[in-house]
Amino acid sequence: MSTPTPTLRSGFVALVGRPNVGKSTLLNALLGQKVSIVTRKPQTTRHRIIGVHHIEGAQLVYVDTPGLHAATRTAMNRYLNDAAIRALDDVDAVVVVVDATRWSDDDELVFARLPSVRAPVILVINKVDRLADKARLLPLIEQLSARHDFAAVVPVSARRGKNLDALEQELVACLPEGPPLFPEDQLTDRSERFMAAELIREQLMAGLGEELPYATTVEIEAFEQEGRLRRIAALIWVERPGQKKIVIGEDGRRLKHIGRAARLEMERLFDARVHLQLWVKVREGWSDDERALRSLGYGEG
CATH class of the missing domain: 3.30.300.20 (K homology (KH) domain)
Structure with a gap:
């Protein structure tokens, strides 16, 4: 009697959020290696960056995106927003990243896009390590959960690598069954x-x-x-x-x-x-x- 082939899940996961919310830090932490540059300044990310993570039973292809922002005064600003919005199409899951310590009009801009997203959306509340009063976390989760039917809500600290395994397990559950999309030794699509x-x-x-x-x-x-x-x-x-x-x-x-x-x-x-x-x-x-x-x-x- 032949041994059944283990089920593999694979797919694309877009990381979206306002500028400087920690998307690139999250990507690097998930991969365990730097593929996206990180600084303290907003709008550091200017391109969509793909990072491939191979775990047991799944291949997650993360798409880091520029931060969505309201300012569109230059062609560069418009390009950054367009790159982020395009990443929401043809992905298998979306991770919306927010900051546990601060909310802005740019976060509202991100949430305004969610009704048109067809893929499952997971809310990641980042920087929980900087939350002085941890009692604020539960009301924040309840408040944001009321605004969209999220597949899951996961508090994390990308900088400290906290709760990332839980996030990936939630993401794997959202991915379709299918073969790997990239070779096992490939980390990114960028040269x-x-x-x-x-x-x-x-x-x-x-x-x-x-x-x-x-x-x-x-x-x-x-x-x-x-x-x-x-x-x-x-x-x-x-x-x-x-x-x-x-x-x-x-x-x-x-x-x-x-x-x-x-x-x-x-x-x-x-x-x-x-x-x-x-x-x-x-x-x-x-x-x-x-x-x-x-x-x-x-x-x-």
Whole structure:
């Protein structure tokens, strides 16, 4: 008598929420490895990032998305919202992430989208470790549960890795039976070239002032692999000459610091030595120019 083949479930799971709610931190924590950059600044995530998690009996394909936000004053703002909204289509489950400590108008914007979502929706209340009064959690769950028929509500701390197994078990129950969608050794659909640009941008977001990082983007000009060595040349685009001076810093010190920090992150992620060269150039108004956005890779998902 033959042994029955174990049932496998697989599917796509969209992570959605307002900016800076912890979606990328959650993705990295679920995967146990960094595939999405994280900073304290909102709108760090600019692209949909896929992370593949292989667990016993299931393959979960997470789709990290830019934060949904009300501001649409530039083409970049509109692109970020469109990328997040598109991710809600053709997925098998949706995780809506909210912050246990703060609610905003952008959260309302996310909840306004839920009636049109066809897939099961799981509510994740993140940052519960920062909730000084834990007695506030139950009323919050009751209040938000009344607004949508969630498949489950799961409080977590993505930063501390708390309750993530419970979240994944709830997600597996939402997925259809089917074969793996990606090879077992694949972690993401993004290339090392893409990740190199993101890691440079992460350091720009972390190392510059409040507004300047949003006027910067990164373009990889050259990416060569020689065994366990990566030779990478990258352009940092800004919108005004004064911004170029700030990014470079006095005697080039800020640019050197950004480059060194990005290089170390790349070496950890690629498990290889990295030779990184950075230049800064001005491209006026790139963030409000749809053609410029497409040429810089902002139309590729």
